[in-house]
Amino acid sequence: MGKILFLTLLLIGATYCSAQTTITPAAPGVSYGNGVEKGESIGLATLTKKLNSDSVYTGRISGKVIEVCKKKGCFMKISDGNGDPVLVRFTGYSFFMPQNIVGNEVIVEGKAKVKETSVKQLRHWAEDAGKSKEEIEKINTPKKDVEIMADGVLVNKG
Template sequence: MKKIVLLFAVCFAIVSCKNETKTPEDSTPEVSKEIAYASFGEKIEANDILSQEQIMKAYKGLKVGDTITTKIEGKIIEVCSKKGCWMTLDMDGENEVMVKFKDYGFFMPLNAEGDVIINGKAFVTETSVDELRHYAEDAGKSEDEIAAITDPKFEYRFEADGVLLKQ
């Protein structure tokens, strides 16, 4: 019986002293390209975004009074220098979209620049001379530039309920 206990103790010692080297599996975390955004207005996600070509095609098919609810991305050209209550976005180098914010519920930082994703309603309108002059004044244009505005303008517009500003 002593031999069995001794044999058992020796086997246990050998098994417990075994120098087992485990190779760790590749535990490198998968890196995802997550972009940081500053959010304004309603919470929106950076998905299901129409391309600039798609939105410009949709804009060209609209008549005054028509709207489309969508999400688009663009580069900020200009922000209202008084309150941040509007901004203009470059769509394709040729066209720009005037963006206002739903019910003046939020504003953009006065120094906002770069790319944004906006969610809301796209529409077209004819902007009056008085309104164009008001926007020029807000943008800090000179008196001569403001006085040079004499004709109404057909514009692509957007009423945003949420904005993501890339940081």
């Protein structure tokens, strides 16, 4: 009985440790997380108009990747070139983005909402993004932004 339990725990641990250890380079048609297929999506300007401080939008959102976490790809920022960038995180840290995704058009599938981000979290993300110590120290007020929790990401165009 003890051996079976040990082997089961070992198998679970090995599976957990091997979850997306290699990240497929970004290219048109490559999908991360839950499979996302081409189709209709809304742009960031439309998303911003749909959301108010207490609503949630569930669906597909398109934008251009302008930044990705330099440590392990655990978040990215997308933009339409007109407004503030939108932070995209990944449900349960179950998948990550490759560094070469910056500059690609993507379709993100998930839930978007307005969120207030603490100074501590903003500084952590700035550090992960490779910002200088001086830039990080300038962060001293929380910020309200649209944030997306993505179940999947599709590279639409390179």
